[in-house]
Amino acid sequence: MHGNEPLGIAVIGTGRMGADHMRRIDRVISGARVAAVADTDAERARAVAAGIDGCTVHTDPAAAMAAAGVDAVLVASPGPAHEAALLAAFERDLPVLCEKPLTPDAASALRVVEAEQALGHRRVQVGFMRRYDAEYVRLKTLLETGQLGRPLMLHNRHRNVASSPFFTSSMLITDSVSHEVDVTRWLLGQEITAVTVHAPASSSGAPDGLRDPQFVVLETDGGALSDVEIFVNCGFGYQVQAEIVCERGTARVGDGHHLVAQAAGRWGGTITQDWTERFAQAYDDELRAWVDTTRRGEVGGPSTWDGYAAAAVCEAGVRALEEGGRVEVELAEKPALYG
Amino acid sequence: MHGNEPLGIAVIGTGRMGADHMRRIDRVISGARVAAVADTDAERARAVAAGIDGCTVHTDPAAAMAAAGVDAVLVASPGPAHEAALLAAFERDLPVLCEKPLTPDAASALRVVEAEQALGHRRVQVGFMRRYDAEYVRLKTLLETGQLGRPLMLHNRHRNVASSPFFTSSMLITDSVSHEVDVTRWLLGQEITAVTVHAPASSSGAPDGLRDPQFVVLETDGGALSDVEIFVNCGFGYQVQAEIVCERGTARVGDGHHLVAQAAGRWGGTITQDWTERFAQAYDDELRAWVDTTRRGEVGGPSTWDGYAAAAVCEAGVRALEEGGRVEVELAEKPALYG
Amino acid sequence: MHGNEPLGIAVIGTGRMGADHMRRIDRVISGARVAAVADTDAERARAVAAGIDGCTVHTDPAAAMAAAGVDAVLVASPGPAHEAALLAAFERDLPVLCEKPLTPDAASALRVVEAEQALGHRRVQVGFMRRYDAEYVRLKTLLETGQLGRPLMLHNRHRNVASSPFFTSSMLITDSVSHEVDVTRWLLGQEITAVTVHAPASSSGAPDGLRDPQFVVLETDGGALSDVEIFVNCGFGYQVQAEIVCERGTARVGDGHHLVAQAAGRWGGTITQDWTERFAQAYDDELRAWVDTTRRGEVGGPSTWDGYAAAAVCEAGVRALEEGGRVEVELAEKPALYG
Amino acid sequence: MHGNEPLGIAVIGTGRMGADHMRRIDRVISGARVAAVADTDAERARAVAAGIDGCTVHTDPAAAMAAAGVDAVLVASPGPAHEAALLAAFERDLPVLCEKPLTPDAASALRVVEAEQALGHRRVQVGFMRRYDAEYVRLKTLLETGQLGRPLMLHNRHRNVASSPFFTSSMLITDSVSHEVDVTRWLLGQEITAVTVHAPASSSGAPDGLRDPQFVVLETDGGALSDVEIFVNCGFGYQVQAEIVCERGTARVGDGHHLVAQAAGRWGGTITQDWTERFAQAYDDELRAWVDTTRRGEVGGPSTWDGYAAAAVCEAGVRALEEGGRVEVELAEKPALYG
Known part of the structure; x- marks a missing residue:
């Protein structure tokens, strides 16, 4: 890619998430275009590519990556297909945005780590999008100032209106809590060393046999705790909340307010200083x-x-x-x- | 403009607001490019156009509008220059986004109204950007459902940290309250019929001679009242808040929460139902x-x-x-x- | 009254308010007892006095004040009866708690002022109970620290679910806004010098002919403004809110939170420091x-x-x-x- | 005690808590008086009893209970002295308000249970005062309506500015979390069946050797979970918060607002309907x-x-x-x- 040319992206997987990313590339953000798509369902791929100038359609991810004008890859196929797509991208040394999970299990994820090491440089950005959420960013920024002191505990709430029909008890952890796993590692800058799962009697609103809600306690190598209420059939709304408890104060996000901090006898937040920020x-x-x-x-x-x-x-x-x-x-x- | 070609825009005025709009066109939103700029200060125009491929630089707005690839005009020059720019755009029948105010006074604004009528179709969108603010949009949407009943009163707060050195007492109305004038007309769908201004003793934080704050009461042809606290040297932050009081409830925005409504014995707001909305x-x-x-x-x-x-x-x-x-x-x- | 003896109170008027004060004296607070009651409706007086040891019943307020064991007077009769009751209490030089209004009009109120002056010392506490509300007290305390600077404006909301059948347009001012009149004078420590009333088209929820809501603007001799939304048929709840706007910040009460202040780029409140305060x-x-x-x-x-x-x-x-x-x-x- | 006579109370223990209860009996609430006090520190007892008419002073709790005019007992001595005081009160069959803890350990508490059984009727009210807190009462009332469905989880926060010098790691549980133990049992109407304690690295704000904060997970015989953040040296304030998560919604108290509920796509609270409630x-x-x-x-x-x-x-x-x-x-x- 050269100069002001938009970035040509091959989108692998055109399901709900892939199609939504294509809309973003095409209609919302500047500087990029969808150059190729790949989906095992060729018809679906053709349908979503229909309105996009110069977008070629493929069933093989590698073919899409090899198409003319492709500068980068966005992987939005189902998790089990990620490893192959990532390795194909590595072969062409293309930058990748890979939707979460990187791969469905630790062994395959480690193979991807090793392949990228073999390449010798980072090529992958994983789609943990909470790191881009304005409230989480403000929370991290506040933590990094150090004014609240060392983090001790992180309380997380993660609630969905209802789970998909195919959801299993372990997917509450692998599909949902995985976000809090990343948030904990990212906010604290610490690795997680142990996990305990407490499961209350399941809600009558959950499908038969699904352990929902669950309450997960994560321990870190920095001596912090992170607890997660995961409740995927809460019925009333989608909520993602986090409260960090530090040595000298707390701060929380996701509560309908922006960031609310507590320290030195006061609770509250900051006021925008400028219309360019507010609007x-x-x-x-x-x-x-x-x-x-x-x-x-x-x-x-x-x-x-x-x-x-x-x-x-x-x-x-x-x-x-x-x-x-x-x-x-x-x-x-x-x-x-x-x- | 044809097919998928980006919209070529001539930006008139390259001060703070013009330059910020150029950044948006160039870096943030899809489907548009800056094709030409005009500024009486040619050097400033050249500087902001420097990094943009194929953007021509002019001192005469009409020349910029006539440049190759120009499909539309964004007017961000000082208010007194708007009328001429708008008439020039009308001559080429170009669509215009015109920063507020349309023009500095009612007589010149009426001349623009008449010129657009002569053209026979609407060409101008005025830059009252609050109509695009998510909170105000939710407030309007709620009003239009009718569930709160007919609007009776609108309470507005408009606070700036500090005013520019050249700000005059009447500019609190023409530059600041003008936003609430539009918000009142837009939210209520009513014209304003009378104005009263109450001015308390000025704040010692205001420059000598500036009547700041002021408290403005607007009456509408629908029998509603809209009051505005305008305080441009409040020192502590930038705040824009509105509370609509209807026959059966109230709703407010700008308070750090999203929209908070009060009706039928309850206060509160809605909860996002979906991660696509929340994130x-x-x-x-x-x-x-x-x-x-x-x-x-x-x-x-x-x-x-x-x-x-x-x-x-x-x-x-x-x-x-x-x-x-x-x-x-x-x-x-x-x-x-x-x- | 001597030593640890409870204060013997003559309660004048045994309607809703009088009966409620009797319950408080008898059941809630320490150090006082109802020694006598007076009401033109002797039956009602007897009924409410029935369960109270040693409480005598009268139809004449002066007789009740003269009863054995009476140390003080609580006037809770209708407004037009206040002047006579107050003068009777002055004759016996008894301390009085007089429900608001002192009297129904300025001329009679001035006569009471003059009678108390003739007595040579203060004997009356008027029942403006908002001065005893914890939130208003915190607001006044904050103002008195001076940390927000001089007060410029006070925004008041006063909403009732529905008005009594006999309510008239002027009673919105004399019965309801009279509270904000006192709050304004007390919080600011300033006298009110002028009044403007803006009345929007009345709510369809208000009885025919009642001007409801109204919007009152008070000016003070300190150059401050105090505006009052009074809406006595709002339908959804009872709300009393106040936001003071000062030179360096604002503070508001009545919002469901306790006091929330805004200053120096931050909004928020204080956190209780102690369980004795919290509980x-x-x-x-x-x-x-x-x-x-x-x-x-x-x-x-x-x-x-x-x-x-x-x-x-x-x-x-x-x-x-x-x-x-x-x-x-x-x-x-x-x-x-x-x- | 007969008719309207105030309740004569023997106060056992005149430390901070006992003295505060004496102030309440003497100055705040109606219908009671301090008839006798007992403290091993006779001088302290005499000092706090000084201003109270007819209050006798003792060093032996049983003697105080036997004093003239004593109808009931308030036990506010240190926990290890409670068992003896309670048994003495049982001997005289006197009603008791006993400050928490009932006794310091389960074995002695069980002996008190057995003694009261031998008496054949309940005589003791234990001082778990949160059951009288307006917010907790509203939370319990809401739960009992059943509109949120069955409770699944209760999240508790309990923070103190700083702990007393003599505080030990186990006292975080016995002195502090004991409140949440009672709150959990009372709100849910369930017994607790198991406890897990997670302890992060202690805060540098805690005294050397104190495990502070701790994170306690309680399981109940109804299949619910109750987690407690206990942090007794948080430095910034005293906070007691609870969020109940039910099958169809959540509700929380202690957040500066009153009760805030979430259900059916909405968050919020109720609005007072009446000035008698608000004021x-x-x-x-x-x-x-x-x-x-x-x-x-x-x-x-x-x-x-x-x-x-x-x-x-x-x-x-x-x-x-x-x-x-x-x-x-x-x-x-x-x-x-x-x-």
Whole structure:
């Protein structure tokens, strides 16, 4: 890839997650394009690739990686297919974003580690997306300042409305708690050394035979504890919460607020200092909406009339400020053009 | 513009706001590119255009609009220059995103309204970006369900840390309250008919002679009231809050939570139902980070080792679940590659 | 009254408020007793005085004040009867707690002021009970530290589920906003100099002809503003909220939290430092419950069995701490006595 | 005890807790008086009994219980002295409020259980005061409605600023977690069957050798789990929090809010429906303040002038409502009497 050319990506796997990543590459973020897709289900692959200029369709991941214009690989196929796809990418020395889990078990994951070592440089980013969540990032940033002291305990809640039909008791750990495993390692910068699982009587809302909820206690080589409530049929919502307890205070995220810290006799959070921070997302969305409607040949959003009405009201407001009392607003008649 | 070609945009004005919009077009959102820029300060224009492929630089807005590849115009020049830029865009019948204010006064704004009418179709989206803020959008959506009944009052707070040196008492209304003027009109779908301004003794934190804070009461043709605390030298943070009071309940945004409603004896909000909603932004940011580092030839984020460690911990967890008790985690030695 | 004798109180008026105060004197607080009651409705007075030892019943307030053992007067009759009751109490130089309003209008209130002056010393405490609310007290305490700077604005919300059938538009001010009038004067330590009332179109939830809600703006001789949303048929709950905006920060109460302050880039509150503070009320209620059940010859609350079970679990816990692993709890069989 | 006579209480132990209970009996709640005190430290007993009419002083608990006018016993001596005091009270068949712990170990507690059984009726209320905390009571009430379904897990946090110098690792369980042991049994109505203690590396804020914090997992005979973070040297505050996780929702207390529940896609709490509920405590405190100042021959609180000023402002408000616009308030000159 050269200069300002967008990054050409081969997407391996076009199920729910793969298709969603393709939408992101195509419609949301700048600087990348889907150059090729591969799926064992060729029809599904063709369907999702249909609207994308110059995107070739394959059933073999390696073929997709070899296609013209491919600079990088996004692996979103089922877990058991990851090892082969990763090794194929390593053969072409291509950068990879690999959805979690890296592979379904430790032995195969270790083979991937060894293959990347053989390559001699890192090529893989694993899809632990919580590391990119704004609240978790703020939590990590706060921890790194050291102002709360050394972390002692991390309390995690992970709740889903309902589990998929094929979910098993061990998948609560391998599919769900695996996120908290990474969060614990990443936030604390420590390896996990032991696991205890406490399982209360299962909820009557869980499918027959599924041990749900479970309560997992992780110990780390830094002497910290991380406990995880995992409850995949809680019925009421999707919730991911974390509270870190340090020597001099605590901080929590995922509670509907942003980060809330407790230290030195006070609880609370920080206040945005700037409109560019508070409305950053609104500006992005405004511009994206304008570009999208304009490309479709349409016009939307606040109209010229809205701009005029605001000006007229502000003029009356300035008079009210200067002269005191109540000032009436006079508007021209609204043209039909503005509905 | 044709097919999948990105939208070519002429950016008029390359100050703080213009440059920030250019960054968004170039780096953040998909489907658009900066094709031309215009600024009376040619040097500044050249500087911000430097890194952008095929972006031509102009001092005359009309010349920028006439440049090759220009499909649409973004006006981010100072307010007094807007009218001329808008009329120039109308001459070429180009779609425009015009930063607020549309123009600095009602008379000139009305001239733009009339020019767009002469054109016969809407071409302008005005930059009232709060209409794109997720919290305000949720507030409007809730109002439109009708479940809270007819809106009676809207309480607004608008606070800045400190005002610019050149800020005048009337600019609290024309530059700041103008946002609440639009929010009031948009949320209620009503025109504003009268304005009263109450001004307490000014804060000692405000520059000499500036009437700050002010308290503005707007009346609408639907019989609603909208009050605005505007305080541009509050010192402690940037805050934009709104509470709508309806016949059967209230709802507020901007409080650090998302939308909080009160009705039928209860206060509270909704819980996300799905990880795609809760982590939508994290997925976008993850992919953007990967594309950006990859284009720079770098590798970041969670590593293969992180994927392996998670697999090993989960395997121990499954054993702990199945066998009871505490299970120790066994990890291979960590290769130097993973730092 | 002498030494440890309880204060003998004559209660004037035995309607809802009077009867509730009698319950408080008789059952809740220490050091006082109802010595006499007066009500024009003799039957009602007799009924509420029935269970109280040595409480005499009168139709004439002055007679009640003259009864044996009366040391002080609590006036809870309708507002128009207050002036006469207060003057009667002044004649006997008795201390008075007078429910709000002092009297229904400024002229009669001024006559009471003059009569108390003639007496030469203060005898009256007016029933503005918000000054005794823990949250308002914390707000006032915070203001008095000066750390937020001079107060500029006070935003008040005052909402009732529904108004009484006889409520009139002016009673929203005289009966409801009168609380915020006192709160404004008390919190700011300033007199109110002017009033503006903005009234939106009335809610369809309000009785025909009632101007509800109203929005009142008070100005003070210290240059502060205090605005009040009064909405007596809001339907969803009873809410009393206040946010003070000062030169360097804000603080609010009544929001379901305790006091929440904003200053210097942070929002939040304080954390209790001590269990005596956190559970002060629980200790009072525990002891009151024990005294009340014991006086009735009953036994309630946590039992000896609960004390034993806790001891047994804690013993197992100490072993689990010392020896590691999971320790089972062994309990004796539960005697029938403990249900 | 007969009729309206206050309950005469013998207080055993006049340390911090005993003295505080004496203050409550004497000054706060109605219907009880301290008739006798006993303490091995006779001087301390005399000192705290000094201001109380007719309170006799003893060094032997049994003597205090035998004193004239004693109807009931409050045991607040150190835990090892409880068994003897309880047996002495049983001999006189007196009702007892016994501070926690009932006794320091399960064997002695069981002896008390057996002695009470021999008596044939319950005589003891144990001082687990959290059962009287308004938030815990609301949590239990909510659980009993069954609307959240069966309880599965209870997450508890229990944090103290700093521990006493004599605190040992096992006292974190026997003195602190004992509260959560009772809360778990009481909220769930289940007995605890097993305990596991996880102890992270101790905080550097804890005294040398103290295992602090600890993380305790309790299992119940109903198949529920209750986990407890106990951290007695957290440094930043005193916090007691509980979140119950049920089959269809969760509810938590102790978070600065009142009870917050999550169910059916929503989070939030209830809104007070009535001023008698919202300001119940303020009314109690107002009346108590008036009684206390009056008994001291003083006058405090809102004055006649405050009542007059409110009336004058409300009159101006009514005019502003009826006539529109801004109405100035006219006040008489303030008499010196009102400071």
